[in-house]
Structure formats: structure tokens, C-alpha cells
Amino acid sequence: MQAIEAFLTGRIWIRQFIPFPQELVQQAINQGNAIVLNGISADGQCARCLEKSPDYVIPYACASCEAVCRYCRTCIKMGRISSCTELVVWRTPSTVNAGLRTFGWTGDLTPLQESASKAISKSIRERKDHLLYAVCGAGKTEILFSPIHEALQKGLRICVAAPRTDVILELSPRFKQAFPDTTIHTLYGDSPEQSGYGEIILATTHQLYRFHEAFDLLFVDEADAFPYSLDPSLERAVKKASKPSAPIIYISATPPKTLQKRITGQSTIFRRYHGAPLPVPVYRAMWNYERQIRKGNLPLPLKRWIEDKLQKQQPFLLFFPSIQLIDQVCPLLHKVDSRIESVHSKDPQRKEKVMQLREGMLAGLATSTILERGITIPHLQVAVIGSDHRVFDRAALIQIAGRVGRSAKDPTGEVVFFHNGITRQMDAARQEILFYNKEGRV
């Protein structure tokens, strides 16, 4: 396969940003291998993300083409597309890369994992969608390896999409180990360029905008998570990136009811891979915590909780509802122990700080909701400060609780909801965890 074909197959790319000489691009177009599309169609739809709402496709007087142009705001972070932008799509179908592939994963599956894995393989063979409804710590990734290996050997092009970069970065080394002779691309916001034809694409959901009928099989991880459930454009992106007949496998610990109803092929795992039950959240009242923190006082129940963890040398995460509150609480936490750091979504040192917590160089981390997924830290303890705040919905609280007790060596741990009053979301989360534990008991 030519390098330009390997790059462009299944992709939709702004012409001037294709990393090949323009003559080569022109040649591909002349030979009919690639076609050029207008960035925004005549009726006002973005060709890359399929946005067509006039709230997001905005007309303006364009000085490049000296006419009234429209540009798309929905996918603007990936390089702006306007009516006069040329997009290139590869047209010639690629030859299927079937054949034997090394399978580098040697672990064992529990009987529950095994049967979910088989059910997914069956759905893929029948080209049907599937929902894997599994609790945090059920070992979801391992369940996927065998179905993916089977699909690879048939020459299918596979994508695993997740809403957050953290999750994708954590999946990447595990996939490279499991499929050592397969070309795997890892795509996120500012990921480095990766050469060749990616047979497995690990991508944040937003990156799917850049694909066009590319995948024969698509996994949507964390199918409940923000922003996926709130953003219809990402739903469109999933459909557009996959070939019309491609099965889509949804994976979620808290699937929305709509998904549960829509998909007939389902597997459920309410037991963690190590068999121990999920830690059940404990409620603890902490009135006026916001005002106390604003005034420079660390609320006593929280202070005691932290001191207890410090004394036991257990790493902990403190979840706060806003970055503002984190900024206010940070100096107060430093007074208790200088090894408590804070981290938020825009922090460039996010990865390093999480690693430091894992390695014991930090005692604890105060964080906004962004860290709730994709991290596993042995002996971790968790407190949610202000669990009654609206950012902590049922799904978020379940995910946060799911950070605790993931390792087989120490499957226990505390999850405390410090609150200003119990909300329905808190109760729903707790009920659901109790339900999993009841269902998961053998």
C-alpha cells in the first residue's frame, strides 16, 4: 500500500493539511482514487462532523474566497472548515489484510468474562450491535481482546473510541502488548503523527469526525460518559466513521436506559474480576462546606478523614465539584500535608501527578471530575466533597466509587460522600451499587 493511500483510506482530511506533497494529492484525485468535497455543503452541512444547525454553522464575509462563506463551529478545534475549504476523501477500497496474527495476551478470563467475550464474538460474526454492561473493575478490556483478535485475522479494520484522552492513553500500551504485530494508531487532541495504515485505531470520540466509513467494527467505550451522551454530534460521528454494515459494541458501567432498550445483544457482568463486591458509598454530612473553605477553614469531618488516610499511608482522591473550589482548598490541604496536590482538566502535569500518586510520592490528589475514569491505583480511598452538587450525577458517582478496590491484592477501600443534603442522584448511585453486589453474588 502506498503511503498516501495508507494515510487517507477511511479518512476525511483538509486538503492543505494532508502530510504529503500536493502533487501526489493532485495525482490521486486525477486518477480517481480520491475525491474533493466542499467543507460545507450548499444546504449548510459540515462534511466532516455533519453539523447542520444554523447555531453552529455560521455565515460570514470570507476574504479568502471573497464571498459569503459558512464555517462550522462544532468541529473547529480540529482546524476550521468553511464553504471554501477542500476536504479529500479516499475512494478506492483497500485490499483486506486477512491472515494470522500474534496474540500477545496470556491472562485468564473468569467464567463471566469468558461468556461475555464469546457473546461479543458471536454478535460480531452476525454483524449485530452489542452492549457490554459491566461494573467498574470487571476487566472489560481483557474481554475485548479475543473478539478483536478474531476480527483482525479476518482483515477487519477496528476502532476503539472513548470520550477521554486518559482512557485512550491507558488502553494504548495494553493493546500494543496484546497485538504486537498489528499497526495500532492512538489518536487524541494533539497526538503525534503515526505512519502506515492503522489496523486498530484507539481514538477519542471527537477524532471520529476525521473518519469516513472507515471501520468494519467499532467499540464505544464508556458509552454513558460525558460528553458522549450529551452531544448528538458524537453519536453522528460514530455512525459516520463506521461502514454501513459494521457492528457497534457499546461498553458501559452505567448504560442509559435507551441503549439498554435499543440493543438486543447484551452481556452483563456485575462482579469484579477478583470476585469481591464493590465498595458501597457512605454518606457523611458536612454542612456549609463551601463557605467554610472560602473562609479558609478545612471542614473538620474532611480534615479527620484525610488525617486518618495519611496515618494509614493510603493514597486518596478528593473529588470537588469545581476548579474554583479546588483552588481555594489547595492551600488548606497543603497545611495538613505538603504531599497533597491538586489537579484539574487543564493542568499540563496531570499525567505526572497521577503517576506520583500511584508511586507513593504524593499522598493525595484533589481533583475535578475529569480524573474519574481510566485510573487504577492500589489501596486507593475516595472522598467526594459536595456529592449533592449537580455535576455529580448517578453515572459520575458510580464511576468515582468504581476507582476503589480495583486490585485483587486489596479489593476493599472507602468511598465517602461528604454532602450538604442527600440527593436522588446519590441515592440512585448507591442503590445501583447495592444492586450490582446482589446480582454479582454467586
Added chain:
Amino acid sequence: MNCCLCDQALRFVPSWRGIFLYEAPELLCQPCRNEFSKTTQQGCKFCGKEGEAICHDCHYWEEHGYRELIHSGKSLYRYNDAMKDWFHQYKFLKDVLLARVFAKDIREALVNERAMVVPIPLNNEKLRERSFSQVDELLLAAGIPYCHLLEKCGETLGEKTRQERMATKQLFHLNGEAVPKQLVLVDDLYTTGTTMRQAAKTLQEAGAESIRILTLIRA
């Protein structure tokens, strides 16, 4: 309609002002709006930088051959994190809609202006590449009439160091329109003041007597 920065749904609060006087619809949610920080309007009389009556940069210009070239000036906002994000999305991601975010502020600053409003231009190559002139769009969104008097020469300041910027010789030439005695130069971001001093010098040599400046942001 959602907030054009964070995409949260906007809550529409009708006001008597909005009903009786035409007021452009708000584009930002309150939390996003609160992130921006206005200058106190007490500070450098030439550029509006907060602090001393004549800032370090302007002091340099006053001492190095540009004395009283600029009569006075102000800037409206600080260059904080929210403003850096806005500026990046507006100028480099080319999100033209964001010109409307500060329409009200720019309108208030210039609506009673009797002198001619003159935007700092882009050179033609840059203009075609960016597809819009960011200063013109700010004024258009604010409904302020303006007139171009200048054309930008080939050089751009973007990649230059501070010293190189301040030593740049000529950035602009006249476009042939008649230059009035009084005018207000408008730019988006004031960094060292090189752009403004160069533009003012070209206009002064062409007969302008009182030149004031307005920038949206003082870095």
C-alpha cells in the same frame, strides 16, 4: 442557543432594556462572562496598562523618538487566561462569531467618538489566509463605522523577539485616502506598542495632529 465558549445552554433573562431598546443577544453564559477581567482604567495614559502613569513600554517610546506621538489611549480588558483562550479561538482557530463577545464594550468605548476610527490592517496575504480581519470584525460587530487609511507592508511581528519588534523600521504605508487631523487607532491586542507607534508615525507624517488609541486587550 448555547454559550459560544462553553456550549452550556443559555438562560434567557428578558430585560426592559432588551425589549425597548435594541440589544444584541448575549452570547456568553454568566460564568464564562465572569472569567474576563476589565482594566480599571487607571494606569498608563498612552496604552491603559495598569500601574504607573506611564508604563515601562511607553516610557521607552517617549524617550526614543516617539514623544507625544500618541496623545492618549486606553485598553478595555486584561490578558488573563480566559482572554488568551478567547483570543486564540478568535484569531487562530478563526472563530469569527466571537467578534460579537465584546461588541457592547467596544460600542460603549467608541459610540460617541467624533474622530475617525482607523483599524490596524493585516497585510493582504495574511488576510486571505485568515479569511477575515480581526479588528474590522470587532468594529463591525459593535456597529462602529470605520475607515482604513493604512496598508500593512510585508513584515509581520509575530515571530520577532521583543528587541527586534521595538527596532522595526517601517510597518505601514498610506492607502491613499485623505488623512484627517483627528483619529483613533484601534487594534485587538497591545503587546509592546510597536504596531501602534509605527501606524501613528505614518499617519502623523501624513498630517494627523491628534492620534488616540484603543485596544481591546493590554498584554
